[in-house]
Amino acid sequence: MEPFRSQRKLIVNDVVSTLPLYRSAPALEVRLEEFELFALDRLRVLKGISDALSRGRKPEEMEKLAIDLWKTNMRHPQASEVINKDIISHFVLRLVYCRTEDLRKWFLSMETALFRYRFKQEKQEAQRALMAEFDLPYKAVSSSEFESVKEKLVLVSRSLGQSSPTADEIFFKVPFEEVPELVAGRRVFISKGHAYIAMSQVVSLVATQFRSHLSKALILTNRKWTTTIAEQEKDRLTPIVEALSSSYLGPDYSQPKEFALISLKDIDDVAKSSFPLCMRHLFEKLREDHHLKHGGRMQLGLFLKGVGLKLDDALAFWKAEFSRKVGAERFDKEYSYGIRHNYGREGKRTDYTPYSCQKIISSTPGVGDHHGCPYRNFNEENLRAALNKMGVTGRAVGDVMDKVRNRHYQLACTLTFEAVHGSSCDAGINHPNQYFSDSQKIMQSKNQSAA
Numbered sequence: 001m002e003p004f005r006s007q008r009k010l011i012v013n014d015v016v017s018t019l020p021l022y023r024s025a026p027a028l029e030v031r032l033e034e035f036e037l038f039a040l041d042r043l044r045v046l047k048g049i050s051d052a053l054s055r056g057r058k059p060e061e062m063e064k065l066a067i068d069l070w071k072t073n074m075r076h077p078q079a080s081e082v083i084n085k086d087i088i089s090h091f092v093l094r095l096v097y098c099r100t101e102d103l104r105k106w107f108l109s110m111e112t113a114l115f116r117y118r119f120k121q122e123k124q125e126a127q128r129a130l131m132a133e134f135d136l137p138y139k140a141v142s143s144s145e146f147e148s149v150k151e152k153l154v155l156v157s158r159s160l161g162q163s164s165p166t167a168d169e170i171f172f173k174v175p176f177e178e179v180p181e182l183v184a185g186r187r188v189f190i191s192k193g194h195a196y197i198a199m200s201q202v203v204s205l206v207a208t209q210f211r212s213h214l215s216k217a218l219i220l221t222n223r224k225w226t227t228t229i230a231e232q233e234k235d236r237l238t239p240i241v242e243a244l245s246s247s248y249l250g251p252d253y254s255q256p257k258e259f260a261l262i263s264l265k266d267i268d269d270v271a272k273s274s275f276p277l278c279m280r281h282l283f284e285k286l287r288e289d290h291h292l293k294h295g296g297r298m299q300l301g302l303f304l305k306g307v308g309l310k311l312d313d314a315l316a317f318w319k320a321e322f323s324r325k326v327g328a329e330r331f332d333k334e335y336s337y338g339i340r341h342n343y344g345r346e347g348k349r350t351d352y353t354p355y356s357c358q359k360i361i362s363s364t365p366g367v368g369d370h371h372g373c374p375y376r377n378f379n380e381e382n383l384r385a386a387l388n389k390m391g392v393t394g395r396a397v398g399d400v401m402d403k404v405r406n407r408h409y410q411l412a413c414t415l416t417f418e419a420v421h422g423s424s425c426d427a428g429i430n431h432p433n434q435y436f437s438d439s440q441k442i443m444q445s446k447n448q449s450a451a
Contacts, residue, residue, distance in 0.1 A: 042089035248356035253433035274439035306354035
């Protein structure tokens, strides 16, 4: 595959920028496997940025994290293919995230953030080349004009804790509405409707342009998708595109990897110490009502399989509860098949995997159902009571509720984990079985320390 250039070469003083502006889709033949894999790799970068921003990481931490995510996930065995992977993955995800307003908003924010971090890594000459690519009509401030406003620029620099600007530094004079974040943060000198921005601040100007271009492009892509592409590609690309926006990117937890199989005699204690709220709620409802509807049986049953409950024990566990309500004979006839099916012993013999947080959050429980994500589905009073029952109290409850109000349900679960275990979880909670696994690690470490 030949390297694809989506725009003319960006060259100033023999410096070439490797940061594409994604002006036009690549005219390349892409294998379906690469179509999906490239997109998933880029999605790992964007979701990593999104999670870190939601957790309130500092700007300097964000820049390092974003570049590390990029280097880790966007590599390619052939160096010449890195640029192609970059461009292809962007346009695949543009298709994926053009389809609804919420998807467009998230993608626009994360791609703009990624662009900012990558732009700041470029050399100054390459940054000016990218400015030229946007056809920005702004010239560097002349020496005489710099001297006329130097005192004001010095005051701004001092207020920001920066060294005073010198005549060798490059400044641009731009309409103040072009750099809203700098104006809002009082980080520029404004005179007669123009902001004087240093070369180090140019990223704000260019990122605004990038965001504007991408926003318009997403609307156009959505029109093409809804009018032609979705139907034309209904048997090939459409299923992949529709699945990518809700893809879970971590391990599948189909089999317990790190801990011994849990036994029936330990299951109640383990549920209290190491089950996330979604599974703890189902477990308690099962013990209380001796029954769960299909959605609850699937969510809890596959989770228990993933934490190490063997098939024979699973059958005994579910039968002991259900037989108290429907009788042993009816359980054997109507419910045991589903349990064996989840373990790959019936039907297509598929080894089903436990549900990820994304799948659980996106489910829509009906009346009498108890599956789904409690952080999303519980009212505030019930959620506060459930958190207190887990041992989450005081300010920690307020922090969790703040995340819930902003619809950051996985972060709410992460904060719950940290409050319950008294330990940080920098990776965030992305899967109920990850919650269990990380909890068990902490519990074992505490037990070893106490021994």
